[in-house]
Amino acid sequence: MSGRVPVELSKAYRLMNxxxxxxxxxxxxxxxxxxxxxxxxxxxxxxxxxxxVIDKSTFTRGLIEASGEFVLNIPSRELARLTVDVGSSSGSxxxxxxxxxxxxxxGAVVKAPLVEGCLGWLECRLIREPHIQQAYDLFLGEVxxxxxxxxxxxxxxxxxxxxxxxxxxxxxxxHFFEIGESFDVSNRD
Amino acid sequence: MSGRVPVELSKAYRLMNxxxxxxxxxxxxxxxxxxxxxxxxxxxxxxxxxxxVIDKSTFTRGLIEASGEFVLNIPSRELARLTVDVGSSSGSxxxxxxxxxxxxxxGAVVKAPLVEGCLGWLECRLIREPHIQQAYDLFLGEVxxxxxxxxxxxxxxxxxxxxxxxxxxxxxxxHFFEIGESFDVSNRD
Numbered sequence: 001m002s003g004r005v006p007v008e009l010s011k012a013y014r015l016m017n018x019x020x021x022x023x024x025x026x027x028x029x030x031x032x033x034x035x036x037x038x039x040x041x042x043x044x045x046x047x048x049x050x051x052x053v054i055d056k057s058t059f060t061r062g063l064i065e066a067s068g069e070f071v072l073n074i075p076s077r078e079l080a081r082l083t084v085d086v087g088s089s090s091g092s093x094x095x096x097x098x099x100x101x102x103x104x105x106x107g108a109v110v111k112a113p114l115v116e117g118c119l120g121w122l123e124c125r126l127i128r129e130p131h132i133q134q135a136y137d138l139f140l141g142e143v144x145x146x147x148x149x150x151x152x153x154x155x156x157x158x159x160x161x162x163x164x165x166x167x168x169x170x171x172x173x174x175h176f177f178e179i180g181e182s183f184d185v186s187n188r189d
Numbered sequence: 190m191s192g193r194v195p196v197e198l199s200k201a202y203r204l205m206n207x208x209x210x211x212x213x214x215x216x217x218x219x220x221x222x223x224x225x226x227x228x229x230x231x232x233x234x235x236x237x238x239x240x241x242v243i244d245k246s247t248f249t250r251g252l253i254e255a256s257g258e259f260v261l262n263i264p265s266r267e268l269a270r271l272t273v274d275v276g277s278s279s280g281s282x283x284x285x286x287x288x289x290x291x292x293x294x295x296g297a298v299v300k301a302p303l304v305e306g307c308l309g310w311l312e313c314r315l316i317r318e319p320h321i322q323q324a325y326d327l328f329l330g331e332v333x334x335x336x337x338x339x340x341x342x343x344x345x346x347x348x349x350x351x352x353x354x355x356x357x358x359x360x361x362x363x364h365f366f367e368i369g370e371s372f373d374v375s376n377r378d
Contacts, residue, residue: 019208180369
C-alpha cells in the first residue's frame, strides 16, 4: 500500500502535465463508480483546473452531473490491468469496486473515492458548462484538493527511478506506454 | 530529415492519445508562428477532434482566431531544446522560424507549416467556441489531415524502439520525460 501526502494546489497541474492516462471516480446518491479516461489535461495553474472527456454512454457521467464532483486518479503500471478493466465494463451493470476488489480511501473535499495504489489524486469540483458537456462530452473541473504518493512525487517534482513506479499512457487496443527517462532542458536566458 | 506519410483520419487520435507535449504552428496574413503547448488532448475519434490550451498572451492566438486553422506537431526528444525555446519567446517580438533556424514543410489542407523532424502532425480547423476560448483559453479543432514519421508510426501503431525517436512529455521548469517502454494489457473477454 502506498502512502499519500497533500500536494499544494499551485503544483497540482504537475501531476498530469506529462499526459498520463487517468482513472475517474465519482459518487452520488449512495453509488460510486470508476472508469478510465485517456483524454484529460490540465487547463489552468492556480487555481488549478482540468479538462476530461466523459462519454454519454458512461454511468460515471450521470454521477458527475448530479454530484458536481469527481476525482482524477493517476494509476501506476501496476494498475494497468485495472485501468483496462474499469474502462471495459459499465457501472450501470456491475459494482466495479466489488467485482475487481478495488481498495479506496476517502478524499478530503469531494465524496468520490480515491483509488489506492495510484501515484496522484486530484479532487475536482465540476465547472458546469452544459454546452460543451453536451456537444463534445467535455467536462471541466477545478481542483480543490490534490495528493501524491511521496515515493514518486516530492510535492513539486516527480521522482521516477529505475525499477520504480511509473505513470501509464494509453494508445489504443490495450496498448500502453509507461513513462520513461526524465531529462532537463534549461532556458537559454 | 525524417519522412512523412499520411495517417488515416480515424487513426489520427493515436498520435496524441498518450499525452505528448506538442508544438502549435499557425499562419495568417503572411505571418506564421510557432509555440509549444503542454496542454492538449484528443476530443473525438472520427471525425477526429482535439483540444488545446492557448494563452491570451500568445501571438499564436491571434493567428488561430483570424485564420481558423492550426497544426499540432509532435516533437521528438531531439526537438526538446526547440520546444522550450519556442515556448519562451513571442512571435510578436521575433520571427522564431528565422531566429531558431526551424525547417518547415507545407501542410496539405491548412496554411500553418509542419515542423520538420517531428514524429507526427495534425492539421486542424478551429471549431469556434468563443465562450470557452475567452473563459478558459480552450481551443477545439477538427483534424483535417494527419501525418507521421513512418520510422515511429506505421499508420496505426507506434513503433518505439531502443535508441529510437521518442515523444516528450513536459512537466515544468525545463523538466521533461521521454516516453518509455510499451506494453500490452489484453481485454479479459
